Amino acid sequence: MKETDLIKQITPSFYRRSSVVTGIGDDGAVIKPPSGHELVVVADAMIEDVHFSFNYMDLSDIGHRVLAANVSDLIAMGSEPLYYLITIGVPSDYNHNDIQSLYDGMNELAKVYNMDLIGGDTTSSSKLMISITAFGSVLPNKKRLRFQAESGDVVFVTGNLGESGYGLHLLNDDPKSKDNYFINRHKRPVPRQAFLQASQSLNRICLNDISDGISTELNEIAEASLVNIEINYESLPVHQDMTKLNSTFLKQLVLSAGEDFELVGTCSVQEWKQLEQLSQKLNVPIKSIGSVTSSSSNPKVNLIESDQTTILERKGYEHS
Ligand SMILES: Nc1ncnc2c1ncn2[C@@H]1O[C@H](COP(=O)(O)OP(=O)(O)O)[C@@H](O)[C@H]1O
Ligand SMILES: Cc1ncc(C[n+]2csc(CCOP(=O)(O)OP(=O)(O)O)c2C)c(N)n1
Ligand SMILES: [Mg+2]
Numbered sequence: 001m002k003e004t005d006l007i008k009q010i011t012p013s014f015y016r017r018s019s020v021v022t023g024i025g026d027d028g029a030v031i032k033p034p035s036g037h038e039l040v041v042v043a044d045a046m047i048e049d050v051h052f053s054f055n056y057m058d059l060s061d062i063g064h065r066v067l068a069a070n071v072s073d074l075i076a077m078g079s080e081p082l083y084y085l086i087t088i089g090v091p092s093d094y095n096h097n098d099i100q101s102l103y104d105g106m107n108e109l110a111k112v113y114n115m116d117l118i119g120g121d122t123t124s125s126s127k128l129m130i131s132i133t134a135f136g137s138v139l140p141n142k143k144r145l146r147f148q149a150e151s152g153d154v155v156f157v158t159g160n161l162g163e164s165g166y167g168l169h170l171l172n173d174d175p176k177s178k179d180n181y182f183i184n185r186h187k188r189p190v191p192r193q194a195f196l197q198a199s200q201s202l203n204r205i206c207l208n209d210i211s212d213g214i215s216t217e218l219n220e221i222a223e224a225s226l227v228n229i230e231i232n233y234e235s236l237p238v239h240q241d242m243t244k245l246n247s248t249f250l251k252q253l254v255l256s257a258g259e260d261f262e263l264v265g266t267c268s269v270q271e272w273k274q275l276e277q278l279s280q281k282l283n284v285p286i287k288s289i290g291s292v293t294s295s296s297s298n299p300k301v302n303l304i305e306s307d308q309t310t311i312l313e314r315k316g317y318e319h320s
C-alpha cells in the first residue's frame, strides 16, 4: 500500500470545527485555539497483543477504542475534545480496506464528540501500532487536576467498575463469544462526555480516568494531592450480573482490571450535592464511594471491607 494513496484516502472532505485553519495536506496542521481557553494535549497508544487482539477485535473496534482512550484523558482534564492526530505502524500485508475500517471506527466516535482528524504519520511495522495525540479546550478555572483533592472531600466514581475487564475475560475464555453488554464495554468504551456538562458549574473537582484500575488511579490522586483517601468496598458500583462471580475474581476486576474509561474524583461535600443532582439530570450514573480523610506527607489509600481496613496498593496493569 502506497503512503500517498493512503493519505488521499483518509483525508476528510470537511472539518467539523471551524477552528481548523489547515488540516491534513501540508507539513503540519494549523488551528486557532478557542479564545479565552487553554489547550489540553494528551497521547495514548495501543499495540497489537498488548492492548487488543485480532482473536476477537476487528479494525473498526480498534480505531474506536484507541480514540476513546484519548478522549477519556481529555475529559478527565475537564476539557472538551476538539482534534486528534494519529500515527500508525502498519504490517505490510494490510490493504486499503483494512485501513479504512480502522479510520471508520475512529470516525464513528469522533462524530459523537464533534472531533476532527487533523494529521498523523504512517510507518511500516511488524505488528499494528496506533498512537493518537488529541487536543481539547478548557476554561482556565475549570481544569480538573489530580492534585486538587482536599481533606474532607467526597470521593466519587461514574458508571460501574470492572465491566471492561469482565468483557476481556469472557473474550479470552472464548474469542468467538457473541457480543454482549460486557464485551461491548471492552471493545467499544464510550467516555463520559455528559460529565463535563454535569460538572461545569462546580468550582473544584479533582479527576482521573480509569485506564489502569481504581487502585492505581486513587493512589495517583492521593500522591498528587498529598492526602489520605478511604473507600468502602461495599459502596463500589458493580453490575448486578457480576455480583454472582467468585468474590476474589470480582475484587480483582473491580479494583484493578481497568480500561472502564469511567471517571474517579473528589469534590467538596457542598458541591457533591450539586454534582449528584446535575449528573442524575443528565443520565450520568455517579456514586459516592468514600472520602478524603486528611492531608498527608505519606499518602495512602485505605480500603474498608466488612469493618476491616487494609491499605489499597496500586494493582493496576503495569507495562513491563
Ligand atoms: N514515554 C513518555 N514520554 C514522555 N511523557 C510520558 C511518557 N509516557 C507517559 N508520559 C506522561 O506521563 C504522564 C502520565 O502518563 P500515563 O500514566 O500514561 O497517563 P494516563 O494513564 O492518564 O494515560 C502524562 O503527563 C504523560 O503525558
Ligand atoms: C490483548 C490484551 N491483553 C491485555 C489487556 C489488558 N490491558 C492492556 S493495557 C491495560 C492498562 C491500560 O493501558 P495503558 O497503556 O497503561 O493506558 P493509560 O493508563 O496510559 O491510559 C490493560 C488493563 C488488553 N486490553 N488486551
Ligand atoms: Mg497514557
Ligand SMILES: [Mg+2]
Pocket (backbone or CB within 6 Å): 072, 073, 076, 208, 209, 210, 211
Ligand atoms: Mg488518564
Ligand SMILES: [Mg+2]
Pocket (backbone or CB within 6 Å): 044, 069, 070, 073, 211
Ligand atoms: Mg490514558
